[in-house]
Structures are given as structure tokens and as C-alpha cells.
Amino acid sequence: METRKQTHVAILTSPGMGHIIPSLELGKSLVSQHDLKVTLFIPTTSKSPQSSTLHNNQDGLNVINLPPVDITHLVAGETSLVVRITTIVRESLASLRSIIETSQQTPTVLIIDLFSTDALDIADEFKMSKYMFSTSNMSAYAFLAYLPKIKRVKNNNDLVSRLTELVHVPGCKPIRVGLLADPNTGSYGCMLRHVTRFKELSGVLLNTFEDLEQETYRALIDDEIAELIPTPSVYPVGPIIKPTVGPSKNQAIHCLSWLDNQPNGSVLFVSFGSGGSLSSEQVTELAFGLELSQQRFIWVVRNPIDFVLPSSYYLDAGNTKEIDPSDFFPDGFLARTQQVGLVLPNWAPQVEILSHASVGCFLSHCGWNSTLESILNGVPMIPWPLFADQHLNATLLSDDIKVAARTQIPPGKEVIRREEIKRMIRLVMEEGDEEGQNLRRRAKELKTSALRAISIGGSSYNSLCQLVEKWNTESDSVQL
Numbered sequence: 001m002e003t004r005k006q007t008h009v010a011i012l013t014s015p016g017m018g019h020i021i022p023s024l025e026l027g028k029s030l031v032s033q034h035d036l037k038v039t040l041f042i043p044t045t046s047k048s049p050q051s052s053t054l055h056n057n058q059d060g061l062n063v064i065n066l067p068p069v070d071i072t073h074l075v076a077g078e079t080s081l082v083v084r085i086t087t088i089v090r091e092s093l094a095s096l097r098s099i100i101e102t103s104q105q106t107p108t109v110l111i112i113d114l115f116s117t118d119a120l121d122i123a124d125e126f127k128m129s130k131y132m133f134s135t136s137n138m139s140a141y142a143f144l145a146y147l148p149k150i151k152r153v154k155n156n157n158d159l160v161s162r163l164t165e166l167v168h169v170p171g172c173k174p175i176r177v178g179l180l181a182d183p184n185t186g187s188y189g190c191m192l193r194h195v196t197r198f199k200e201l202s203g204v205l206l207n208t209f210e211d212l213e214q215e216t217y218r219a220l221i222d223d224e225i226a227e228l229i230p231t232p233s234v235y236p237v238g239p240i241i242k243p244t245v246g247p248s249k250n251q252a253i254h255c256l257s258w259l260d261n262q263p264n265g266s267v268l269f270v271s272f273g274s275g276g277s278l279s280s281e282q283v284t285e286l287a288f289g290l291e292l293s294q295q296r297f298i299w300v301v302r303n304p305i306d307f308v309l310p311s312s313y314y315l316d317a318g319n320t321k322e323i324d325p326s327d328f329f330p331d332g333f334l335a336r337t338q339q340v341g342l343v344l345p346n347w348a349p350q351v352e353i354l355s356h357a358s359v360g361c362f363l364s365h366c367g368w369n370s371t372l373e374s375i376l377n378g379v380p381m382i383p384w385p386l387f388a389d390q391h392l393n394a395t396l397l398s399d400d401i402k403v404a405a406r407t408q409i410p411p412g413k414e415v416i417r418r419e420e421i422k423r424m425i426r427l428v429m430e431e432g433d434e435e436g437q438n439l440r441r442r443a444k445e446l447k448t449s450a451l452r453a454i455s456i457g458g459s460s461y462n463s464l465c466q467l468v469e470k471w472n473t474e475s476d477s478v479q480l
């Protein structure tokens with residue numbers, strides 16, 4: 001009997017670990033659980049980190065780093081990250097097209113991410129079905145899908161005032177416009193261009209699960225509301241998170257063995273995602289806040305945004321030193337906290353840390369991957385949003401899902417003071433605090449419900465099966 005050819009799915013992610021990591025995990029799961037053939041395309045620049053760290057050792061999954069593109073002349077002076085990322089993707093499309101054109105088995109499905117909608121033209125050319133993998137939460141997606149419906153503004157003054165305007169996306173909690181798409185930056189127009197192409201998609205895979213965002217999910221599948229939010233079919237398929245990621249072995253062993261020696265639930269993990277940095281003043285306050293809280297901690301530290309490297313750094317020929325926290329920490333901080341704290345420069349094996357029994361709380365910038373990783377490991381959070389969807393995620397976690405402390409982070413660029421940081425940490429970490437107990441209980445419940453969603457027969461598992469079946473049927477008919 002002739003065996004059917006595996007369905008070939010292409011995934012195009014925009015560069016940035018927050019998108020690459022979940023896209024890779026989606027690819028792995030389509031290969032290992034659903035027997036598809038997957039090619040993941042990653043646009044790069046000469047400055048891109050080597051994604052060989054992304055553990056690709058699976059038959060059926062091909063990870064292709066597209067040739068590096070140079071966008072410096074195209075975005076000179078442009079500060080918007082969204083515009084930069086969009087440009088990198090757009091400049092990589094010629095390479096993507098030629099790889100697809102010459103591939104032995106043309107993919108029948110193309111899954112893009114939010115910043116890759118320009119690739120939909122290639123999908124049209126090669127008659128591939130068009131899907132998007134949204135790496136953020138469902139409310140963010142609903143908001144973006146609704147964006148074209150929001151009345152356009154006339155001038156710059158209007159733009160500024162709209163930052164704080166509440167948008168009532170049907171069926172969802174009101175969202176401040178500026179939280180997701182700052183109309184004062186180039187990102188707004190660029191985002192609008194991406195979201196107006198959502199209507200071309202056959203479906204959107206969301207890295208979340210039904211039980212986590214029930215209200216929004218109901219709105220998105222409600223026929224009446226669908227008239228108002230121009231969105232294709234949605235498929236919550238998450239949490240899709242990575243099991244491990246690229247730290248050097250020594251670093252992993254060191255921090256994990258340090259955790260082995262700490263009591264259960266006693267360590268606060270502090271990290272701001274793949275690119276988040278604080279100001280020097282804020283780093284100082286956080287250091288003192290940690291010290292005042294008298295809790296154990298692991299802190300993944302980056303050079304502060306406004307930090308000027310010491311002159312010795314430039315004088316040192318061939319300097320490979322990337323970061324030395326003692327250059328910017330308060331005097332004596334490392335010595336005073338060495339019995340209780342571990343400072344890791346730049347990067348840590350986050351998932352391993354979060355899954356360790358000694359970790360009791362995650363102080364996080366609330367990137368959606370970090371959020372899902374915390375949820376899947378039953379760890380309550382202290383939200384410290386910095387940019388993009390993170391404020392929205394933080395509100396969701398504190399007010400709706402109730403797995404994160406309610407923080408009093410001042411609006412704008414104000415600094416969070418050490419006393420407030422100490423208060424938040426103690427609230428979650430100390431045994432006796434009722435609010436902390438509730439958060440820990442809720443974190444356990446969510447872990448159970450997240451695990452249920454991705455297990456065989458669970459809502460996310462079924463959603464993905466439904467899609468795969470559709471893709472297989474379509475692919476079979478192409479091959480006939």
C-alpha cells in the first residue's frame with residue numbers, strides 16, 4: 001500500500017527570542033506529536049545571536065537561518081522596534097522565496113507571526129494556506145484584530161491624547177490604546193499595516209489556552225461579535241513553551257546546583273526576558289529592595305540602559321568581557337548578599353530555574369513566554385512590565401487570572417522604590433501573608449489547568465489536532 005506523503009508546513013518567525021522560541025517549539029510539537037514535516041525560517045542580521053543554541057535535533061524539523069540582511073540604510077534614525085523587525089523580515093523574503101521555489105516538496109501551509117505579514121504574498125504565489133501564530137495573549141490579539149476599526153486620528157495632538165484612551169473591544173476588557181500600539185511612534189502605522197492583512201488568513205494559532213482567557217475566547221468565537229472584530233478562526237494551542245534553552249553547561253550546572261541547596265519555594269527568580277534592561281537608578285533600587293526583603297534570589301542582570309562602560313573596557317584590546325555587575329551595583333551589594341543571592345549576567349536557563357522546587361516566585365517583565373513558563377511551573381509572579389504587550393499581560397495576571405501580586409508601579413518613567421519592591425516580594429514570598437497564599441494556590445490550579453489543556457484530549461491539544469487534520473486533507477488533495 002502506498003504511504004501518504006507527510007504534510008509540509010513552513011513557519012516563518014520574526015527575529016527575536018520571544019518569537020523564535022515558541023515558533024521552534026510549535027514546530028517540534030507538529031513534528032513529534034502530529035507527524036508533520038516542518039521547516040522553520042528565521043530571518044537574521046549580522047548581529048543576530050547564533051540560533052544553534054536552539055536545540056534542533058529532531059528528524060522532520062528543518063531550521064533554516066535565512067542569509068543575514070543589512071537594514072541600516074533602510075531604517076536610519078528609526079527607533080521603533082516593530083518597524084526594524086518588519087524591515088528585517090521584508091528584506092529576507094527574497095531568500096525565503098527562492099528556498100521555497102527550489103524545495104523538493106513545496107510546503108502547503110505557511111504560518112507567519114505578527115510581524116511577517118509581508119510573506120503572505122509568497123504564500124499566495126505558491127498556493128499555500130495562510131495561518132498566523134500569535135505569540136502573545138488572546139486579548140492582545142483581539143485588540144490588534146480590532147485596530148483597523150478604531151477611528152483614525154487627524155493630527156499629532158490627537159495621537160498623544162489617544163495614548164490613554166480606552167478601547168472597548170467587543171467581549172473584552174477595555175484596553176488603553178498606548179499599551180499595545182503607541183500612536184506616537186512609527187510602530188502604529190506599521191502595526192496597522194500588519195493587522196489589516198489578518199483578513200487574508202485562514203486561521204490564527206494562539207499561544208494560550210481556553211481556560212486562561214475564557215471571556216475573550218468566547219468573544220472571538222461568538223458569531224455576533226465576529227461581525228465587529230474582523231478575525232479569522234482562532235485556535236488556542238498553548239502553552240507552547242521550550243523545555244530548555246542554550247545556557248552554557250557550566251552555568252546551568254552552577255545555578256541549578258545552587259538551587260538544589262536552597263529550601264523548597266524559598267527563592268525569588270528575577271528576570272526581564274530576552275532583552276529587557278532597567279535604568280541605573282532602578283537597578284540600584286531593585287538591589288536594595290532585594291536586600292531589604294531578606295529573601296533568597298537569583299537575578300539575571302543586564303547592563304543598565306543608561307550605563308556607560310568603564311573606560312578600561314575600551315582600552316582592553318580584544319575585550320570579551322560583556323558585563324560585570326559590580327560595575328553598577330551598589331557598593332558591597334554582592335558581598336552582603338552572597339549567602340542568599342545569585343547574580344547571573346545576561347542569560348539564565350530560565351525554564352530549568354522555574355521548574356526547580358526551590359523557586360517560590362518570579363519577578364518578571366511579563367513577556368508572554370515567561371508568563372506561560374511561570375504558569376506551567378505553578379510559580380506565582382510579581383509583574384514588572386517594561387514595554388510591548390507586557391503591561392497588558394501584567395494587568396491580566398493581577399486582575400483577571402489572579403496569579404500575580406497587584407503592584408503599585410508608578411506610571412511613566414518613574415522609578416519603583418526599594419520599600420515598594422520589598423513589600424511586593426514579602427507579600428508573595430512570606431508564608432503567613434494571606435494574599436501570598438492565595439497567589440500560590442492559584443498558581444497551582446493554573447498549572448493543573450495548563451497541563452490539562454496540552455495533554456491528549458485537552459482543549460489545546462484538540463485545537464492543534466483539528467488544524468493538522470485540515471492541513472493533511474488539503475495537502476492530500478494537492479498531491480492527488
Ligand SMILES: O=c1ccn([C@@H]2O[C@H](COP(=O)(O)OP(=O)(O)O[C@H]3O[C@H](CO)[C@@H](O)[C@H](O)[C@H]3O)[C@@H](O)[C@H]2O)c(=O)[nH]1
Binds near residue numbers: 275300346371387390
Ligand atoms: O535569561 C533568559 C532570558 C530569557 N529566556 C527565555 O527567553 C524567552 C523570553 O520570552 P518572553 O518572556 O516572551 O520575553 P521577550 O523576549 O521580551 O519577548 C517578546 O515577545 C513576547 C512574545 O510575543 C512578548 O510577550 C514580549 O513582550 C516581547 O518583549 C523565554 O522563553 C525565556 O525562557 C531564557 O531562557 N533565559
